[in-house]
Amino acid sequence: MKNILLAVTCAAAFAGVPSLVFAQDAAPAAAAQGSEQERAAVKELLAAMDVRKMMLASFTEMETALPQMMRSQMTAVINADPTASDEKKQAAMARVEQVLPGAIEAINRMFRDPALVDEMMAEIGPLYARNYSVAELKELAAFYRTPLGQKMLALSPRLAAESMAAGQKIVAPRLNGLMLEVMQNAQAK
Template sequence: MRKIVATFFAAFSLAFLASLPALAQNTQAAPARQAAPSPAMKVAVRRMLEAMQFPALTRQIFDQMLQSVPAMMRQAALQNITGNAELTEERKARALANAEEEIPLAVSTLTQVLADQSLIDELSAEMVPLYARYYTVQEIEQLTAFYQTPLGRKMLATMPQLSAESMAISQRVLIPRVNAVLEQVLRAATQPPQ
């Protein structure tokens, strides 16, 4: 089950990061800057996050993602368990039943983690140095202006749905590849030394 949850969290993280709209705005981002964000940058990013309604947007993204969590976990469990050649059919059936029992607990735990307001606060704080590495204060101000336009507001309004759909895409595309790599590693790890 730990492998299932780890696979899920990898996909979850990728989908969440892919859903943050401003990160994808500038594909020719400046080289990463290492200095601490200036006071002007801190103010600019905080204003941009306010324009984005970052806490509400993040909550909506979390809620959308949580809707697909049980199916993702089931798929990961099914692939991991049925793909394990070392398990008998009886053990596979028991493992799948155990996974079914564990999924509601995992979803409940994840829901509690994502409901913690300090998580949103911490994510917001982490956005300041992240954006500072790739954008200038002027660019952040331009992004803020964009998010205040009708198109910017539309983009933000559709972001939770885009996030949910990107999560489904991640599940469909990423998890089988990750599971294949995990199976390869497990096979290599269980092979007797030569």
């Protein structure tokens, strides 16, 4: 069960949000920092990017990709345990299949919570106001209004999901080895 929880946690960690996430409104943190010009420039950029829609689309992509990612991760962890017999591996996979739907539904509920988007936007938005000048924010907004900028926004959720899958493909074998080492060390104690 600990292995299942650990793998679910690792899979959930891959459920990140694309890097193009900004705050939509002058949240308390943003209101306390920056000039009216900065807040207006950030708001203009966010309008050009339709950030809320992009975040929701990213979450939808994650809901689609998550079951297979988690199943693959768990299968790899179970099969990588050289101390487990075939029967033990089959029993572990049966437990995964029992637990996985509930875990996926819980994570999907989290993605569907409207407060999640609001909270993320309120926390992340001020970063951009601190790292871009007003002129740069305006240039970014202008770019996102171009056909190429709109194409980039439209592709961002899918590219984020595909990038995450590629990252998992590369990281999963390394993570599995580390998890196996941790499990073996825990059993030795």
